[in-house]
Amino acid sequence: MKLSSKYKYLFEEALEKCSLRPTKQREHIFSLILQKKDHPTADEIFKRSRASMPSISLATVYNCLESLVESGLIRQVNFERESTRYCPNLKPHAHFLCKKSGEVYDIELSKPLLDQITNALPSEFIAEHIEINFNGLKN
Amino acid sequence: MKLSSKYKYLFEEALEKCSLRPTKQREHIFSLILQKKDHPTADEIFKRSRASMPSISLATVYNCLESLVESGLIRQVNFERESTRYCPNLKPHAHFLCKKSGEVYDIELSKPLLDQITNALPSEFIAEHIEINFNGLKN
DNA sequence: GTTTTATTTAGAATTATTCTAAATACGCTT
DNA sequence: AAGCGTATTTAGAATAATTCTAAATAAAAC
Structure with missing residues (x-):
């Protein structure tokens, strides 16, 4: 799973600003979230990501999501106490x-x-x- | 902890409508929430309720809160994935x-x-x- | 290229909440 | 008021989502 050059730039810039490194795992997860614009949970993202990156761990998925949120590339959505979902739509x-x-x-x-x-x-x-x-x- | 007659009536009516019984524990918890209008979590309510009802259990606190929410006497408030808080303000x-x-x-x-x-x-x-x-x- | 620092990983730990099954209390009928 | 059916309470176990830990690996800086 790779980012188009447009998003690749966005991705690197955004992480850079927070002194975070643009790792394979972060890119992979970001591209998965961009691709299918539903609102997946960490566990759903974990399952999807294993298809093309079988060695990734659930802890990494949580870590990457946290970094992506921190750098403003995605946002979290919470309904009551359900699992946190993630959303790539940055418009309010x-x-x-x-x-x-x-x-x-x-x-x-x-x-x-x-x-x-x-x-x-x-x-x-x-x-x-x-x-x-x-x-x-x-x- | 006892309800004033005004709230007692409200309490009994509301539970009645949902075929729930007005038990001591439910009344106790409702009155605690009315009394101090902060937005306590189940655990905070548990701690407060033990002061005047030492035998109450945490499971009962959760059960009572669920009944009170169901009958519309209180509402839940969730911030991100923090513990659920409870609120007696029924106005939108x-x-x-x-x-x-x-x-x-x-x-x-x-x-x-x-x-x-x-x-x-x-x-x-x-x-x-x-x-x-x-x-x-x-x- | 080597060193420094951040990240990934697997599994254990934590936290809030729900479930389970036995004991108790409520409220209705007589 | 006694008995009966059902709802509720209780303690503790179980669950689910997430975070923590510490060792292994990868990225960046020198």
Whole structure:
């Protein structure tokens, strides 16, 4: 599993900024997440990654995901206390979990709406991160 | 730990509707959560509840919390994969976790803003629940 | 090329939560 | 109020996701 040159550059830059090394494993996992844009858990990524990199370990998958999140290449998504899922969509957006299928969908949010939500905070609160999660049913 | 008559009635009604029994343990835990309106975890509630009910077990605390959530008397709050916290504020609101103090604050959201957020969903999504969590710093 | 430092790896450890099965309590009927 | 069926409590074991540990390997700096 290899990154296209466009993403390869992004990948190396982003890791560089955090003084992290662009290893084979990190690249492999990043490319897997980019490829199939569902919202896989660490364990799903582990299973997928073994297909083309049989020697990878689960601990490495966790480590790599942590590095990718830290460098801002992917983000985490949590629903209640389910396993953490990972998402390569970096535009601000919300998530929707369908109770029936278990699938997660990205929900775009307009900039003005996001600003309004942030403005709902009294001034003594400085938000670093907002997470907006829906759940319900999707047709 | 006893409930005031106002809450006692609410408590009994709510459990009744779900065919759950108003036991001493459930009442005790509900009153603890009402009393100190921070956002305690199951373990914190367990510790507090032992002060006045030393025989209670952790499993019971989990069971009671589940019943209280099911009957709509309290709600759960999850930040990333931290322990689930519990909240007696039933008005729709968001939560803010201060990274520094670890404290959780309720953030009121106006009805029109909430409606706008729900309307951000394309029509094929039917939301049952929305969770909005901020984190950052509070002065 | 050698050294330094970061990363990977397998397996053990941890943490929050759920499960299990026996004991107890609740609430309904008589 | 006694008895009965069912729900709840309890302690401890089990589970699941994740993190930790320490040795082996790989990347970067010199």
